[in-house]
Amino acid sequence: MEAPRCGTTDDGLGSTRQKAATFTKKHGRTYHGYKAPIATDGNGLITDYRFDTAAAHDSRHADDLMAKEPDGGSVFADSAYLDAKRQAAMEKRGAFCGIIQRRVRGQADLTRQQKEHHQWCSRCRAFVEPPFAWMKRSGSLLRTRYRGRARNALDFVLTVITYNFRRTFSRSA
Numbered sequence: 001m002e003a004p005r006c007g008t009t010d011d012g013l014g015s016t017r018q019k020a021a022t023f024t025k026k027h028g029r030t031y032h033g034y035k036a037p038i039a040t041d042g043n044g045l046i047t048d049y050r051f052d053t054a055a056a057h058d059s060r061h062a063d064d065l066m067a068k069e070p071d072g073g074s075v076f077a078d079s080a081y082l083d084a085k086r087q088a089a090m091e092k093r094g095a096f097c098g099i100i101q102r103r104v105r106g107q108a109d110l111t112r113q114q115k116e117h118h119q120w121c122s123r124c125r126a127f128v129e130p131p132f133a134w135m136k137r138s139g140s141l142l143r144t145r146y147r148g149r150a151r152n153a154l155d156f157v158l159t160v161i162t163y164n165f166r167r168t169f170s171r172s173a
Helices: 058-067 084-092 112-138 149-172
Strands: 022-026 029-035 038-040 046-049 074-077 096-099
Touching: 029 149, 038 058, 038 112, 046 058, 046 149, 058 074, 058 084, 074 112, 084 096, 096 112, 112 149
Parallel strands: 074 096
Antiparallel strands: 022 029, 038 046
């Protein structure tokens, strides 16, 4: 979620930039704002979320979001969440590790087994994309509406609740 661009105050001494929001770079472009990683179930409903500044790495909240998965469940995630300790902990509790694997140093291409694993996992990872698409279409993820992290976090929570209500009612019909 991008915070509005800052400017200087009328007297020229201060700045209107949100102090709670931080900067991050993605594909060479600098963003100022917040991040909101989510966890979804097999029906596409958002089951958990975290709201943090943009400077926080995507994997910072991964263990919290993945810990709620019941024993014997499955966890599917992007390669940014791949970690040997995380993978071992999931296997220990009986959860399937569907985290996308990266090439190791010196490996030219992915192995056939890795490619099959990625293809199978991508079908399940697709459930996390519709909430973000809906939030972007509704305008909730384009820009923050309020100043400060707490108010924007509350706005995000209300958007999550609205999405889950809409998703629930559209699935039951």
